[in-house]
Amino acid sequence: MDYTTTLRGVEVGKLTVDAEGALSAVDSGRVSAVAGQAQRDLQTYAERYPALFPANPFDPALFSTVALANAFCGPWFSAGDLRAANRATLWAFALDWQIDYLAKSRAEVADIVRRCLAVVDGAPAALDDPLAQMLGDILSTLSAAPAYEALRPAWRLEFQRMVDAMAREWDWQASRAAGDTTALPSFEDYLGNADNICFSFVFLSHWVSTSGPPPIAQVDEVLAAGRKVQEVIRLLNDLGTYDRDVTWGDLNPMMLGITRDGVTERIGLLVTEALALLRPLRAEQPELALFLERYIGFNKGFYGLTDYWGDL
Numbered sequence: 001m002d003y004t005t006t007l008r009g010v011e012v013g014k015l016t017v018d019a020e021g022a023l024s025a026v027d028s029g030r031v032s033a034v035a036g037q038a039q040r041d042l043q044t045y046a047e048r049y050p051a052l053f054p055a056n057p058f059d060p061a062l063f064s065t066v067a068l069a070n071a072f073c074g075p076w077f078s079a080g081d082l083r084a085a086n087r088a089t090l091w092a093f094a095l096d097w098q099i100d101y102l103a104k105s106r107a108e109v110a111d112i113v114r115r116c117l118a119v120v121d122g123a124p125a126a127l128d129d130p131l132a133q134m135l136g137d138i139l140s141t142l143s144a145a146p147a148y149e150a151l152r153p154a155w156r157l158e159f160q161r162m163v164d165a166m167a168r169e170w171d172w173q174a175s176r177a178a179g180d181t182t183a184l185p186s187f188e189d190y191l192g193n194a195d196n197i198c199f200s201f202v203f204l205s206h207w208v209s210t211s212g213p214p215p216i217a218q219v220d221e222v223l224a225a226g227r228k229v230q231e232v233i234r235l236l237n238d239l240g241t242y243d244r245d246v247t248w249g250d251l252n253p254m255m256l257g258i259t260r261d262g263v264t265e266r267i268g269l270l271v272t273e274a275l276a277l278l279r280p281l282r283a284e285q286p287e288l289a290l291f292l293e294r295y296i297g298f299n300k301g302f303y304g305l306t307d308y309w310g311d312l
Contacts, residue, residue: 023075031071037079038067038086045087049130052094059310066090066308070206073294076287077210084142084209085202091134092162092198093308098131099166100173100250109170113163120159138205147211154219155204158195165195173251187258190251191266194234199295200226207288217284225277229292232270233299235263240303248312271296 023031042063046053066089070082095116103109115132119125120139125132142148142155172190175183185193195201203226238245238252239260245252253263274296281289 027075031075032068034075034077034079034082035064035067035071038071038082039063041079041083042067042086042090046090049094049134051130052097052134053090055310057097057310057312058093062093062308062310063090065302065306066093069295069298069302073298074206074287074291081210082206084138084145085206087138087141088202088205089198091131091138092202094131094134095163095166096198099170101248103170106171106174109167113167116163117160120156142205142208145208145211146213147208147216150214150216151204151208151211151219154223155201155208158200158204158223161195162198162201165193168193169196169251173249176251176255177249184251184256187253187256190253190256191231191234194227194231197230197234197237199230199233203230203292206291210287218281221277221281222285222288225274225281225289225292228270228274228277229295232267232274232296235267235270236299236303237307239263239267240305241307244307244309 043060046058046063067082067086070085070089071077071079074082074085095112098112099109103112112131115126115129116135119132119136125136127133148155172183172185175181200223207222235253238254241250242252242254242260244250245255254260258266275293278289278293
């Protein structure tokens with residue numbers, strides 16, 4: 001099954017993406033340098049919030065692979081251009097860790113969600129709340145971008161969808177741990193909760209930070225394409241992390257009665273749907289369309305070998 005880019009021979013800035021979506025050795029070296037710069041920024045940034053990022057599972061490879069993912073999916077960007085996406089990704093990992101692995105009750109989950117939404121809606125973060133403080137810092141940077149006001153409703157919606165999805169996943173995992181299989185989702189419900197992987201939130205943060213001033217075209221169409229790519233990434237992640245999910249107690253669609261072949265088949269259908277949504281965007285949003293499309297190929301290769309998280 002072909003997951004490679006279909007934007008053939010596209011020139012973006014000084015880069016040329018060939019017929020297989022590949023970069024030249026020179027361009028690959030430049031992108032790797034950008035990723036290195038981004039990794040150093042992430043590690044320095046994380047040091048401001050040490051309580052959020054314990055060495056296990058936040059090992060050096062996690063910072064490296066986050067930086068590499070965004071650099072190779074947007075190889076025409078500088079480390080500065082990718083800072084918002086990288087920092088939003090790192091914050092999303094911290095949120096996931098707080099909800100999935102540290103929260104011991106539904107009340108704790110609800111409190112995390114409440115505190116984060118308060119910051120998003122303008123409240124100051126408490127001094128003893130590093131998760132909210134880090135979110136407030138990211139939001140402060142985004143709010144200075146020319147596109148922020150135009151894209152804020154979309155960004156706010158994606159943020160709400162993300163935290164709701166994480167809380168919903170916590171409920172499912174708690175039911176499974178308690179032996180209550182009647183409360184588990186169907187495969188379709190599970191896929192419909194793909195916002196828990198946080199890609200749309202990261203993508204919207206990137207869009208806000210890299211867009212020029214309004215008007216901004218095709219917002220609804222870009223959101224729809226991004227969410228479809230997010231579903232692809234959700235299932236690619238599930239294929240690559242099944243063994244870890246079993247060990248860590250995470251939910252995986254292969255625990256819901258669908259086979260690996262069934263997941264793979266659904267990925268193929270979702271890729272077709274995603275490419276159909278991306279095709280009309282190429283004229284007015286070529287960079288966003290290419291960024292999203294390269295994310296499909298990158299994650300197919302990435303999750304075929306490894307995962308972001310370090311050991312517990």
